[in-house]
Amino acid sequence: MQALIAIDSFKKSMTSQQANQLVATQFAAHGIKSQTIAIADGGEGTVAAFLANQSGGEAITVSTVDLAQRPIDATYGYFSADKLAVVEVAAASGIQFLAPGLDPSNTNTYGTGLLIKAAIERGAQKVIVGLGGSGTVDGGAGILRALGYQFYDAEDHELTMVGADLGRVSRVESDNVLPALKTVQFVTASDVTNPLTGEQGAAAIFGPQKGLAVSAIPAYDQAMQHYMAVVAGQVSDQAGDGAAGGIGFALRHCLGAKVQSGFQLIAQLSDLTAKVSGADMVISGEGQVDDQSFMGKVPIQISEQAQTAGKPCYLLVGNQKGANHAFADHGVTAVLPIVDHVSTLDEAMQQGSTNLAKMADRLARIIVATTKM
Numbered sequence: 045m046q047a048l049i050a051i052d053s054f055k056k057s058m059t060s061q062q063a064n065q066l067v068a069t070q071f072a073a074h075g076i077k078s079q080t081i082a083i084a085d086g087g088e089g090t091v092a093a094f095l096a097n098q099s100g101g102e103a104i105t106v107s108t109v110d111l112a113q114r115p116i117d118a119t120y121g122y123f124s125a126d127k128l129a130v131v132e133v134a135a136a137s138g139i140q141f142l143a144p145g146l147d148p149s150n151t152n153t154y155g156t157g158l159l160i161k162a163a164i165e166r167g168a169q170k171v172i173v174g175l176g177g178s179g180t181v182d183g184g185a186g187i188l189r190a191l192g193y194q195f196y197d198a199e200d201h202e203l204t205m206v207g208a209d210l211g212r213v214s215r216v217e218s219d220n221v222l223p224a225l226k227t228v229q230f231v232t233a234s235d236v237t238n239p240l241t242g243e244q245g246a247a248a249i250f251g252p253q254k255g256l257a258v259s260a261i262p263a264y265d266q267a268m269q270h271y272m273a274v275v276a277g278q279v280s281d282q283a284g285d286g287a288a289g290g291i292g293f294a295l296r297h298c299l300g301a302k303v304q305s306g307f308q309l310i311a312q313l314s315d316l317t318a319k320v321s322g323a324d325m326v327i328s329g330e331g332q333v334d335d336q337s338f339m340g341k342v343p344i345q346i347s348e349q350a351q352t353a354g355k356p357c358y359l360l361v362g363n364q365k366g367a368n369h370a371f372a373d374h375g376v377t378a379v380l381p382i383v384d385h386v387s388t389l390d391e392a393m394q395q396g397s398t399n400l401a402k403m404a405d406r407l408a409r410i411i412v413a414t415t416k417m
Contacts, residue, residue: 045415047071048323050081050316052330052342053089054362056140057396060089061096066397067327067360070404074412079323081314085342086233086306087134087176091121094130094172097314098123101130104166108158110141111151111180120159128170129163131156133288134177137186139254141179147255148181148207148247148264153291157190164224173295174306175234175288179254181246181264182207183271184294192221193298211267213274218298230301233309235340238286240293241269241279246286254289307345317349325411326350326357333379334365344374351375360403362392380407 049071051063058066064080071078082089082096095101101123110116121130134140136155156173163171180186185195185205194217195203203209238244247256247264256264268290269279276297284303285293295301311317320326328346337344343359350357356377364379371379382399383392392399 045076046324047076047078047327048319049078049327050083050346051328052083054331054396057393066401067404070401071408074408076408083342084310085235086174090132090174091130093310094121100125106162108136109155111137112146118159120163127167129168130172131159132174137180138177139179148251150206151180152182152186152206153180154186154190157187161190164228170229172231172233175232175291178288181251181289183290188294188298193218210271213271216275230295230299232292232295232301232303233306234287235305236287237283239281240272240285240290241265246290307342320349321353326355329360331362333361347375
C-alpha cells in the first residue's frame with residue numbers, strides 16, 4: 045500500500061515538509077509506505093518546495109527590510125547552474141509583518157525588491173517571484189524603486205511609494221534602473237486572476253485583510269487607477285495584475301514578467317501527476333479549507349488530480365468551512381479536521397504538529413482496517 049503525501053503549509057504552525065513527514069511517520073508505523081512532495085502555490089513555502097524538488101539549489105539569506113522598512117534577514121532560492129532565483133514576496137513583504145498601526149497606506153514592497161536585486165547581482169538570469177502571502181497594496185512600486193525606478197510628485201519631490209503615495213505620483217523615471225534588468229527573464233508564480241483596480245481589484249478584494257478600512261477602499265482604488273495611468277499610460281483590467289496587492293501589474297508591465305500558475309510550477313517540477321497515478325491514495329491539506337479553496341488552492345487542485353486518476357484523497361486540515369458534498373464534487377474522499385478539542389486559534393497552531401500526528405494515526409488505522417475487510 046502506497047500513499048502520496050503532499051500537504052501545503054499550516055501557516056505559523058508547520059511547513060509543507062514538516063507536515064508531510066509527520067503523516068509519513070504515522071503511516072509507516074502502520075505499515076503504509078509513503079512518498080512525499082513539498083508543495084506550494086507561489087506563497088509561503090515556494091522557495092522550500094523548489095529546493096526540495098530540484099537539485100543544485102541553495103538557500104541564500106541576505107539583509108533587507110520588511111513592509112514597514114524595518115531591517116530583517118530574508119531568504120531566496122538560487123540554482124547556480126541554471127542561473128535561476130526563486131523569491132517569495134512573503135519573505136520580506138508578507139502579511140506576517142503587519143502590526144498595529146500598519147496598513148496598505150504606510151507599507152510597501154521595497155524589501156522584496158532588494159531580494160530580487162540581490163539575486164540578480166548574484167548572477168540570476170531568470171527570477172521566479174511567488175506572489176502569495178503579501179501584506180501590501182502598493183502596486184509593486186516598492187519593488188520597482190529597489191530596482192532603480194524613481195517616482196516623483198507634481199512638485200518634483202521623490203516619493204518613497206508607500207500606498208499613500210499612489211495618488212501623488214506625477215511621473216516615473218527609469219534612467220537609473222539596474223542595467224541587468226534588460227536581460228533577466230521574470231516569471232510570476234500566482235493563481236490569482238484579479239485585475240489591479242475596480243470591484244475585483246487589489247484594494248477592494250485584498251485590502252481589508254491587510255488592514256485597509258472598507259470605507260477607504262473607493263479612494264484607495266482611485267489612487268491605484270491614477271498610479272496605473274501614470275506608469276502604464278492607461279487603466280486596464282488585465283487579469284492577474286491585482287495579485288499580491290498589484291505586484292502582478294508592476295512585474296508584467298515594467299519587467300515583462302510572464303504569468304504561470306504557482307501550483308503548476310511545483311506540480312511539474314515534482315512530477316505530481318505521475319506520482320498521483322502511481323499511488324494507492326493521496327493525502328493533502330492545509331491550515332483551512334473553505335469556499336475559496338475551490339478557486340485554485342493546493343488541496344483542491346491535488347484532489348482533482350486524484351479524482352482524474354481514480355484515487356481516494358483525504359484532506360487533513362486545521363479547520364473546515366463548507367459542506368462535505370462540495371468537497372466531494374472535487375474528488376475529496378473526506379475532509380478530516382485535526383483539532384479534536386475546544387481551543388483558541390493560537391492554541392491550535394501551537395499544537396498543530398501534535399494534532400496532525402494524532403489524526404494521521406487515526407486515518408492510518410482506518411485505512412489498514414478497511415483494507416483487511
